[in-house]
Amino acid sequence: xxxxxxxxxxxxxxxxxxxxxxxxxxxxxxxxxxxxxxxxxxxxxxxxxxxxxxxxxxxxxxxxxxxxxxxxxxxxxxxxxxxxxxxxxxxxxxxxxxxxxxxxxxxxxxxxxxxxxxxxxxxxxxxxxxxxxxxxxxxxxxxxxxxxxxxxxxxxxxxxxxxxxxxxxxxxxxxxxxxxxxxxxxxxxxxxxxxxxxxxxxxxxxxxxxxxxxxxxxxxxxxxxxxxxxxxxxxxxxxxxxxxxxxxxx
Numbered sequence: 001x002x003x004x005x006x007x008x009x010x011x012x013x014x015x016x017x018x019x020x021x022x023x024x025x026x027x028x029x030x031x032x033x034x035x036x037x038x039x040x041x042x043x044x045x046x047x048x049x050x051x052x053x054x055x056x057x058x059x060x061x062x063x064x065x066x067x068x069x070x071x072x073x074x075x076x077x078x079x080x081x082x083x084x085x086x087x088x089x090x091x092x093x094x095x096x097x098x099x100x101x102x103x104x105x106x107x108x109x110x111x112x113x114x115x116x117x118x119x120x121x122x123x124x125x126x127x128x129x130x131x132x133x134x135x136x137x138x139x140x141x142x143x144x145x146x147x148x149x150x151x152x153x154x155x156x157x158x159x160x161x162x163x164x165x166x167x168x169x170x171x172x173x174x175x176x177x178x179x180x181x182x183x184x185x186x187x188x189x190x191x192x193x194x195x196x197x198x199x200x201x202x203x204x205x206x207x208x209x210x211x212x213x214x215x216x217x218x219x220x221x222x223x224x225x226x227x228x229x230x231x232x233x234x235x236x237x238x239x240x241x242x243x244x245x246x247x248x249x250x
Contacts, residue, residue: 001051002027002049002123007037007068008057008084015103017055017084020109020116027120040068049075049142050133055103065238068095076144078131080123130189134162136175145177147206151220154203155183163210165222197239200229207243236250 004021011086014036021027021192034060035051037043040063043054054072056065069081085105101113101119149168153160162177175223179186187204190196205218205226212219215233219225 002032002052002127003035004123004210005035005037005043005046005051005054006033007040007043007054007060007065009036009038009060011036011038013057015082020112021120022105022116023113024120026124037040039063039073040065043068044071049079050072051079051233052127053080053082053119054101055082055084058087060197066097073097075142078126078144078146080119081120101195130194132160132162132179132181132186132189134177134179136172136177141173143174143177145179146209147190147196149192150206151209151224152203152205152226153183153190155187155201158182163224175197192239196235197243199236201234207240210240213240 006017008014008017009102021032022029034045036245037046039054041061042111043056046065046068046129049072056069059186060068065083065085069083072081080162081097081099082101082103083099087103099124100183103114103115109114124183126171129146131144131146145162145164145168149164149166151163151165153162155161156178159177160181163177164177168177183198183202183204187196187198190204190206195206195207196204196206203226205220209221210219215226215228215237217225217227
């Protein structure tokens with residue numbers, strides 16, 4: 001199911017954009033959930049930010065599309081953003097929030113449909129990348145977290161805590177990242193096909209960041225040492241050997 005948010009103060013234009021999107025193959029009421037917002041404030045107060053696509057009108061009330069997009073980027077830097085406007089030329093500042101496309105309201109139906117087909121292709125491509133939505137300690141906002149940013153994920157107080165690395169760790173150096181999903185549910189997303197293995201009932205590990213291992217433990221690239229459960233040792237060795245074989249074939 002694709003979640004598409006349209007933030008536009010002209011309800012008729014929202015209807016038009018939906019009509020264009022639903023003309024595209026594979027896009028119908030059984031595969032798409034639309035979320036309508038008449039202002040940037042409404043969008044930012046939404047209880048969920050897990051959108052696959054957000055279409056923003058540049059010219060809206062007190063909080064315009066650019067400012068809305070800037071705040072959205074603080075929540076999720078990977079969200080697919082598209083601007084729409086009656087202006088002929090985009091302003092340089094608009095590109096700071098890295099919109100994927102800039103739709104002009106003067107487009108004919110055929111022109112808009114061509115643009116929408118490309119946007120939908122990009123949305124489907126991004127949707128194919130596995131991720132989980134996480135909250136961080138000092139804010140109520142959520143961020144989209146991808147496998148390459150994760151060392152391991154552990155059970156914490158009934159939820160799952162994400163231990164980050166790389167740019168995500170640099171962005172949130174002192175934060176605790178948590179998802180409301182159970183570890184079992186997370187492992188359905190981040191499994192062996194993504195390079196993860198459940199080495200213990202309490203955590204799953206990104207095998208890409210294992211630097212040392214034996215039959216009882218693994219050491220990760222940040223120095224963390226984790227125990228391999230005895231009951232999972234054989235499965236871990238099989239999975240890690242397969243991961244290394246695949247890695248070095250490339």
